[in-house]
Amino acid sequence: MADEPTPTADLIRAQLRRMRATAGLSQEEYGKRAHYSASMVSAVELGQRPLDEVYLARADKVFGTGDLFVSLLKLAARDGEPTWFRPWLEAERAAKQLRCFEPMLIPGLLQTEDYARAVIRGDVTLTDDEVNALVASRLARQAILDREHPPQVTAVLDESALHRFTEESATVMAGQLTHLITFARQPNVSVHVIPTKVGLHIGLSGSFVLARSDDGGWVGHLDNQLGGTVVDHTEEVEVLLARWESVRNVALPTWQSVELIEEVMKPWTT
Template sequence: MSQEDLGKAINYSGSQVSAVENGQRPPTREYLTAVDGALGTGCVFERLLNGLVNFDHAPVWFRDWLIIEREATLIRWFEPLVVPGLLQTEAYAHAIIAGAGLMDQAEIDQRVSTRMERQGLLERCDPPTLIALVDEGVLRRSVGSPSIMADQCEHLVDRVTNSNVHVHVHVVPASAGPYAGLAGPFILAKGREFETAHLDTPWQAQILHRREDVDTLIKRWEAIRGEALPTRQSLDLIKEVAKSWQT
């Protein structure tokens, strides 16, 4: 297919197609979505864009996980302390990153931007299924301001109710008492040909590939999920907490 033919198929001029292919103009998401549609590529160009955005700006130790996250079809994420990064609002993410007091403003802005760009994988035409388990304390811990917390809670509800069943959030209530999740956060990512895990530490992330290590975390995940509320009850609790932040 010539550049002119492709341009006609996606409603762009042949010169615009040429500029993108020669590296003179960066492709927009709309452009790549149109190309995927015209060529029947199954969203491959959109996935490439999601993987490349801000990749060079991410810490070296985190880049391997960005690749895994991009290729996953199922992400299971447990967080006892903060809202999972893929579900954070920009204001909440900024408050979390800035609140540590360990970065200058330029690095804070860059980290927030990278986090927001990562969330694009939930918007692509073939998003992974994301199942998030969060401790009730996450919803009640003040991050930034009451309005930021109210918006964050409402965002969680919106993501679940408007995700076409690709996003699920379950809350472990305070009434659960001691449970398997108190050992710390972790993420399980499963793709067509892999299943791996991510552990976060104050120093850097640790990625686990060994089958026995991943299986151990899967068992822990199932134990935590057994303590979590069903979807409807979780959403009701999140809405209740959102109202408490508004008063």
């Protein structure tokens, strides 16, 4: 039986160690040049912390490797992406506009690392390595928001997504909602909350995302317990666009949504 191919992330870590050693740098010396602690450098090289674009961009700068490590990170992210998800990722990466609706969770593109990890760890069948890979992949997707010309993102979520506070999760949730408010104040992101008093609405049937490309065409994506489905048939996309209008119409404007989020956070942050 042929050996399993080495995951791209492992190859990146091995190359980081090799280039650091070739340059005659200790972890502490390299960390000073890249503006990281020696413990952070060690954690990344040992796979105890997920790779991220900022860390690897600094590595490219220190080693003079152009954008080699950043490009490899994109391949590493794909290692953990199931085949069924890749068509949607291509649409997401090329999107000029994204419309996200979530009835129970914070949208993936707006999640913090701690929140994403807590959500993904809800699947008890995953190993620690699998959790780390999925978290790294989710964070890597968020790089589209840091581009010079990022997509316009409109996120609508039900108020129930804000009320996941428990004594154990308070720090994670407070951090996530603070992060959400920060995004809501960016020019390319708008966040809208459907308040509980709205009652029943069509969005409670499930989450979905719509991506608009350069040519004006729309593609949708539906999540479910076993994976997800790309929606690209005209009639089905039109249904999702109509559902979008329905949930957007009952959601609060951004400024009121931010006020509501702050009100939800207050008992857990004072």
